[in-house]
Amino acid sequence: MNRETPSSKFQDPAKLKTTADRSRRLALSLLTSATALVLAGCGPQPPASDSASTDAADFPSKTISVICPWSPGGGTDRMARFMADQLQSRLGKPVVVVNKTGGSGAIGHSEGARATPDGHTITMATFELSTMHWMGISELTWEDFQPLYLLNGDAAAFFVRKDSEIKSLEDLLARIKASPGQITMSGTASGGAWDLARAGFFLKAGLPVDSVIWSPTQGSAPAIVELLGGHIDVVCCSLPEAATQLESGQLRALAVMAPERVAGFADVPTVKELGIDWEAVGWRGLCLPKGTPEPIVGKLAAECRAIVEGEDYRTFMEKNRFAIQAGSPADFGEFMRRQDAQWKTVIEAAGFARNQP
Missing domain, CATH: 3.40.190.150 (Bordetella uptake gene, domain 1)
Incomplete structure (x- = not known):
């Protein structure tokens, strides 16, 4: 059986107009809200640093x-x-x-x-x-x-024993040039920081990198032991690493690869003073x-x-x-x-x- 009645199937025109007005008002309201959201997204945003600034304010956590x-x-x-x-x-x-x-x-x-x-x-x-x-x-x-x-x-520096016949950087360079491959030197492993420092110095001084024998060690401390024991001729390492032996008179510093003389080691000349433009x-x-x-x-x-x-x-x-x-x-x-x-x-x-x- 059809349960619809004429009153439910056909609405009064006045009521239909009212309903249509309400629908239009609702649609307009929704459109206005959506537009506001879009405009808000396009408007000025907080600086990107605000979040990062908050992170910094809370740092460290x-x-x-x-x-x-x-x-x-x-x-x-x-x-x-x-x-x-x-x-x-x-x-x-x-x-x-x-x-x-x-x-x-x-x-x-x-x-x-x-x-x-x-x-x-x-x-x-x-x-x-x-x-x-x-x-x-x-x-x-x-x-x-x-x-x-x-x-x-x-900065890197060259060191010899106090009783070494090598008295200066000029002496060292002269001996290397006169007898390539005769001077033994150490300070680090092969290719380590101080090996590279002396290699760069040699290149600036016009000497072949292999004009001395580099004896690899595990660092400056064992190299200094080797030097004091008479097993090598020269050590290349930093001034602080040899400070104890310098102060005790066991070693002599020939020159330092710094832009200027180093505080606390003012008696050690720079290689630049001797005409070689090199820092390490x-x-x-x-x-x-x-x-x-x-x-x-x-x-x-x-x-x-x-x-x-x-x-x-x-x-x-x-x-x-x-x-x-x-x-x-x-x-x-x-x-x-x-x-x-x-x-x-x-x-x-x-x-x-x-x-x-």
């Missing part, structure tokens, strides 16, 4: 790790721990040093570069970041990081993963600057005989760019490049 690519107890580790203690005091959150060694520094640097870019992982980057990719050890470069702060640069430093600085928000970089850089300008930092550096070479994120980035170019030239000319076509 947890423990900060400082990755040290070198073993506990060494100079880089001591510097990492000093900076960690200082940052912890200033930021009010735990800051711990994590030693990630191996691969000639590649393991620690790589872990730091791969970390989440939120400011909670900092890498104590070192000189090797300028060389490892050119030598085929790693594909990692300084451009994989956000520079935070340059802290230190210790083993540097250290703090880096963040690439992509770390700028406000967080700025906050950490400001803290680092305050530390570097403080008396505790100067006391620490003087105690360890580390040379202060400080720089902002921008300065540090430019410094690493120049270092990268410098060591590319030396590594290729000296035959250490392992990834050349």
